[in-house]
Amino acid sequence: MSPENATTPVLLVEGLRKIYPAPTPQAEAIEAIRDLTFSIPQGQLVCIVGPSGAGKTTLLKCIAGLLPPTAGRLELEGKAITGPPKTMAVVFQEYGRSLYPWMSVQANVELPLKSAGVPKAERHQRCSEALEAVGLSDAADKYPWQLSGGMQQRVAIARAVAYRPQILLMDEPFAAVDAQTRADLEDLVRKIWKELGVTVLFVTHDIDESVYLGQRVIVLSNRPTVVQDDVTIDLPDERDQLTTRSDPRFVELRRHIYGEIQRAKTNAGGAQQPASA
């Protein structure tokens, strides 16, 4: 889906605040997120970056309905998020822990479909389409432990794709794979996003990755977290690892976001800092 078609808001985050209560009377509560507001139109591919500990995972867990917010409004397609939404799929960094080692690749991919009551024939069909999309058609009968890290992460992506979510959340999904595999998986995410028209919210530490992948990059401040910057990535929609990354505009956007992250490190809770700080 192209950016100009992305007009209908699918996700709303308004005034989100998350405080982790103190685990003991002596300890202090942790204000992970102070005040986050943004919305994401249908079909947009949005990356979230920010300093370590800025609350990126906390944000995704709140959106995924796995963690109750302390305050604020979270809506998916106009409905309050009060638990894991049926139209959402999540891919985590730790593919090793997200796949069941005793189940074949096919059984892993089909599991959420089975839970959703999808009939067997349709499960098989959707599974083989998803495995084909991630280049793993030959691996259906293998077990996760027989696959490389990159292949396991492909299986996790195939499982999300087979589910056909409206929105796909990805929390640093490629942090644990080698650079070449990472580049391949980035291209895979863009391909799937284009083919399915799914809305993608992708958390990463990697500034280059955020610019390469995203139509938009949201930069979070240091904890307690607010939105530090919201950058439109006005690169051509057709991207490839060599041409795009050497595009002067890519370099400019990367420099801008790098500067914002540096600024974010000193900008907690919206305290204004000069750009040169």
Ligand SMILES: Nc1ncnc2c1ncn2[C@@H]1O[C@H](COP(=O)(O)OP(=O)(O)OP(=O)(O)O)[C@@H](O)[C@H]1O
């Ligand atoms: N279950 C929890 N209980 C208490 N504090 C927590 C909990 N989970 C996270 N935190 C704290 O909340 C803050 C934000 O954590 P979070 O993992 O969301 O950040 P992050 O941006 O994803 O970090 P990183 O980039 O290092 O992965 C951190 O200070 C963290 O220690």
